[in-house]
Amino acid sequence: DSGVTQTPKHLITATGQRVTLRCSPRSGDLSVYWYQQSLDQGLQFLIQYYNGEERAKGNILERFSAQQFPDLHSELNLSSLELGDSALYFCASSGVGDNEQFFGPGTRLTVL
């Protein structure tokens, strides 16, 4: 158990809908990262937050957005969902020092 929690574990929804994925980092970690894992694209970095502020953006679609709240939990919002958005979404957190990132169990999103 990495100490990073994610909810929900599974999510099934329809095209065009909007969903919110939630992540709680390890106690004391200020950085939260979101990654998407799919068969064709592999593991792709989406976005990073540090202590409530956006710090880096990767291959995140405009339909996707995220935020980190004062209690350091983070939410990833996915809207106007398409079939191709079906994937595993991981949240990771890290503290200071060696930048080691600890991954949560993931949310499996299925868009029908």
Added chain:
Amino acid sequence: ELKVEQNPLFLSMQEGKNYTIYCNYSTTSDRLYWYRQDPGKSLESLFVLLSNGAVKQEGRLMASLDTKARLSTLHITAAVHDLSATYFCAVLNYGGSQGNLIFGKGTKLSVKP
């Protein structure tokens, strides 16, 4: 743009044999990470390599980093079935406060009796 290449992508080994997985990356970075992923599961951190020449070992796995060659290796000694999984290397892409990871495509290892 930082790119990370792993090879091989698929590896079928017999128990008791040795093999090496290679991870090459395209631009300067001095931090490299190895993760293991079992099917349908999360990523488990195996090794953190922080400097040129770093070598770390845990059980039958040993990882090394050559920052000048931009190469890391994950060596498997006397493989056992429990090592069957997908192994990812990831390189720290400096940016923002701490940087994000750029992952290789992963090496799917299957150890057969």
